[in-house]
Amino acid sequence: MAKRIDIKDLNLFYGSFHAVDGVTLAVPPRNVTAFIGPSGCGKSTVLRSLNRMHEVIPGARAEGQVLLDGEDIYSAAVDPVSVRRTIGMVFQRPNPFPTMSIRDNVVAGLRLAGVRDRKRLDEVAERALRGANLWAEVKDRLGKPGGGLSGGQQQRLCIARAIAVQPDVLLMDEPCSALDPISTLAIEDLIGELKKDYTIVIVTHNMQQAARVSDQTAFFNLAGVGQPGKLIEVDDTEKIFSNPSTKATEDYISGRFG
Amino acid sequence: MSDRSSLRRPATTATSGGPRGGGVTDDEQFAEAPIPSPPSQSAAKHGRLGDRVFAGFATGAGVFMVVLIAAIGIFLLIQAIPPLADNKASFLFSRTWNADPADLNFGVLDLLLVTVFSSVFALVIAMPVSLGIALFLTQYAPRRAARPLAYLVDLLAAVPSIIYGLWGLEVLAPALSGFSVWLNENLGWIPIFADGNVSAQIGQTIFVAGIVLAVMLLPIITAVSREVFDRTPTPHLEGAIALGATKWEVIRTTVLPFGRPGYISASMLGLGRALGETIALLIILSTTTQFFGWSLFDGGDTIASKIARASAEFNDPKAAGAYVAAGLVLFALTFVVNAAARAIVAGHKEYE
Numbered sequence: 010m011a012k013r014i015d016i017k018d019l020n021l022f023y024g025s026f027h028a029v030d031g032v033t034l035a036v037p038p039r040n041v042t043a044f045i046g047p048s049g050c051g052k053s054t055v056l057r058s059l060n061r062m063h064e065v066i067p068g069a070r071a072e073g074q075v076l077l078d079g080e081d082i083y084s085a086a087v088d089p090v091s092v093r094r095t096i097g098m099v100f101q102r103p104n105p106f107p108t109m110s111i112r113d114n115v116v117a118g119l120r121l122a123g124v125r126d127r128k129r130l131d132e133v134a135e136r137a138l139r140g141a142n143l144w145a146e147v148k149d150r151l152g153k154p155g156g157g158l159s160g161g162q163q164q165r166l167c168i169a170r171a172i173a174v175q176p177d178v179l180l181m182d183e184p185c186s187a188l189d190p191i192s193t194l195a196i197e198d199l200i201g202e203l204k205k206d207y208t209i210v211i212v213t214h215n216m217q218q219a220a221r222v223s224d225q226t227a228f229f230n231l232a233g234v235g236q237p238g239k240l241i242e243v244d245d246t247e248k249i250f251s252n253p254s255t256k257a258t259e260d261y262i263s264g265r266f267g
Numbered sequence: 268m269s270d271r272s273s274l275r276r277p278a279t280t281a282t283s284g285g286p287r288g289g290g291v292t293d294d295e296q297f298a299e300a301p302i303p304s305p306p307s308q309s310a311a312k313h314g315r316l317g318d319r320v321f322a323g324f325a326t327g328a329g330v331f332m333v334v335l336i337a338a339i340g341i342f343l344l345i346q347a348i349p350p351l352a353d354n355k356a357s358f359l360f361s362r363t364w365n366a367d368p369a370d371l372n373f374g375v376l377d378l379l380l381v382t383v384f385s386s387v388f389a390l391v392i393a394m395p396v397s398l399g400i401a402l403f404l405t406q407y408a409p410r411r412a413a414r415p416l417a418y419l420v421d422l423l424a425a426v427p428s429i430i431y432g433l434w435g436l437e438v439l440a441p442a443l444s445g446f447s448v449w450l451n452e453n454l455g456w457i458p459i460f461a462d463g464n465v466s467a468q469i470g471q472t473i474f475v476a477g478i479v480l481a482v483m484l485l486p487i488i489t490a491v492s493r494e495v496f497d498r499t500p501t502p503h504l505e506g507a508i509a510l511g512a513t514k515w516e517v518i519r520t521t522v523l524p525f526g527r528p529g530y531i532s533a534s535m536l537g538l539g540r541a542l543g544e545t546i547a548l549l550i551i552l553s554t555t556t557q558f559f560g561w562s563l564f565d566g567g568d569t570i571a572s573k574i575a576r577a578s579a580e581f582n583d584p585k586a587a588g589a590y591v592a593a594g595l596v597l598f599a600l601t602f603v604v605n606a607a608a609r610a611i612v613a614g615h616k617e618y619e
Contacts, residue, residue, distance in 0.1 A: 062505065062508065062509055065505070065508055067410065090511050090512070091511065092511075093508065093509055093510065094510070094511030095511075097509070098509035100502060100509075102502055104500075104502035104503055104505070105506075106503065106506065106520060106524070107503070107524075108524035108525070109520075109524075117507075117510060117520065118510040118511065121510055121511060121512050121516055122511070167506070171509075171510075174510070174511075
C-alpha cells in the first residue's frame with residue numbers, strides 16, 4: 010500500500026501528435042501531488058499514463074518509464090489490467106455503474122478480482138463507504154441504484170469504489186469540477202484523510218484547491234497550440250504558490266494567463 | 268456588398284478594437300442602407316405562413332396514417348365477421364382448417380402454434396448469434412474492418428425473402444439432412460426432436476425453416492444492438508477499465524447492462540418480423556394433413572404462409588373472410604409483441 014511513483018523521461022503521443030514531452034517527476038508515498046496548468050498542457054494525459062489508461066484511446070502510446078516502487082509499469086512483462094487493479098482512478102464526472110446498486114458499485118473492483126464471499130464483500134463495502142465519508146448517507150439504501158445519489162455523493166461513491174480494492178495509488182482527474190462548492194469541500198476533506206493511507210495524484214484547474222489539498226505541486230505548460238506540454242516545475246505547494254522559481258509559474262498562479 | 272464595405276471599414280475602426288468592433292459598424296451600415304427593406308417584418312410574415320403550411324401538412328399526414336390504419340382494421344373486421352358467424356368450429360381453439368364456403372369449419376390454433384413455434388425457434392438461434400456479431404463489431408473488430416463487416420451484415424436484410432426460401436429448400440435442407448436425422452435418432456426422446464409429421468431427411472420442416480428465419484433475423488437484431496452497444500457512455504467504459512476490468516469484464520459490467528433494453532427490443536422487432544414472414548416459409552414448409560405435434564421435424568403452415576398458399580382461391584368472399592380472420596389474429600399477435608418490446612424499453616429508461 011501507498012507506493013511511490015517515479016516518472017522518468019515520459020513522452021506521450023496521440024497518434025503522431027506529441028502531447029507530452031519528457032516529464033521526469035517523483036511522487037512520494039502518503040502525499041498529495043497536484044498537477045496544475047492551462048488546458049491542453051497534458052496534465053490529464055500524464056495522470057492517465059500513470060495507470061496505463063492513456064493507451065486505451067486508439068492510437069495513443071507512451072515512451073519512457075513509470076516506476077511504481079521501482080518496478081516499471083510499462084515494462085513488456087506487465088499486464089495493464091493488473092496495473093489498473095493496484096492504481097485506482099477517480100474521474101472528472103462521477104461515473105458509478107448505473108445498473109448496479111450502491112453496494113455492488115463499491116465492491117465491483119473486488120468482484121473483478123474474483124472475491125465472491127458475501128460477508129467479506131459487505132465488510133469491504135462498509136469500510137470503503139466509511140472511508141469515503143458516505144456510509145451515514147447511504148447505509149439504509151445500499152441496494153438502490155448508485156445513479157439515484159446526488160452528484161457529490163456519486164463522486165464519493167466512485168472514490169469508495171476506487172479505495173475498496175486498497176490501491177497503491179489513487180489518481181484523481183479534476184474530481185470536483187462537476188460538483189457544487191459544498192460537495193467540493195466534502196471531497197477535499199476526504200482527500201486530506203485519504204492521504205494518511207494512500208499516495209494521491211490530483212489534476213485540478215482550481216489553483217486554490219491545489220493550494221488547499223496538496224503537499225507538492227507540479228506545473229505544466231505548453232509553448233503554443235500544437236506544441237507538446239511540458240513539466241515546468243515541481244516543488245512543495247507552499248513554495249510554488251509563494252515563491253515559484255520560474256516566471257511562467259508565477260504568471261499562471263497569479264492569474265496572468267491560463 | 269456589405270462584406271466589401273466591411274473590408275474597407277477596419278482602417279477606421281481598427282483603433283476601437285478588433286474584428287468585433289468592425290462587426291457592429293457593419294450591422295449599423297446594413298440597417299441604414301435604403302434598398303433592402305427591414306428584413307425582420309417580411310421574414311416573420313414569411314415564417315408564419317411557412318409554419319402554418321408545414322404544421323398543416325404534418326398534422327394531415329399524421330391524421331391520414333391513423334385513419335388509414337383504422338380503415339384497414341375496420342375493413343378486415345367487416346370481411347371476417349360473416350364467415351366467423353357461419354363457422355361451425357371454434358375459431359380460436361379448433362385445429363382443423365376448412366374454408367369451403369358451403370361448409371365453413373375453420374380454427375386458427377394449429378396455424379398459430381406453428382407460427383409461434385417456428386418464430387421462437389428462429390429467435391432462440393438468432394439472439395445469441397446477433398449478440399456475438401454486434402459485440403464483435405463494436406468491441407473487438409478493428410475500426411477499419413468493423414465498418415465493411417457491418418455493411419455486409421446489413422446487406423443480409425436486403426436479400427429478398429424468396430431468395431432465402433429457395434436457398435433454404437435447395438441448399439440448406441439437403442445440407443442439414445444428415446444432421447436432422449441424427450438429431451431425430453439420438454435426441455428423439457426430447458419432444459422437439461421427436462418424429463415429426465413430415466420427413467426429417469427431406470427437410471421441409473420447421474427445423475430448416477426456423478434456421479432460415481434466424482438468418483433473416485440476424486441483420487435486424489444486429490443492426491439495432493450494434494447502435495446501442497456503440498453508445499455505451501465513455502465514462503462508464505473508463506470506470507470499468509480503470510478498475511482493472513478485462514475486455515470481457517468491461518463488456519459484462521457496462522456494455523451489456525447499458526445495451527440490454529435495446530438488445531431485447533431489437534429481438535422483439537425480429538420476432539415481429541419472423542411471425543409475419545411468408546414466402547420463405549411457404550416455399551420451405553411441406554403441407555401436411557396432420558396436426559402440429561411440437562416437433563421441429565413437423566411441417567405445416569404458419570398463418571401467413573397459409574393465407575399466401577390459398578390466395579389464388581379468394582374468389583368467394585366468405586372463404587376469403589376466413590383467411591382475413593386468421594390474418595387479424597396475426598396482426599393482433601405482432602401488435603402484442605411490439606407493445607411488449609416498447610414496455611421493456613420504457614421499463615429500463617432509468618439506466619440511460
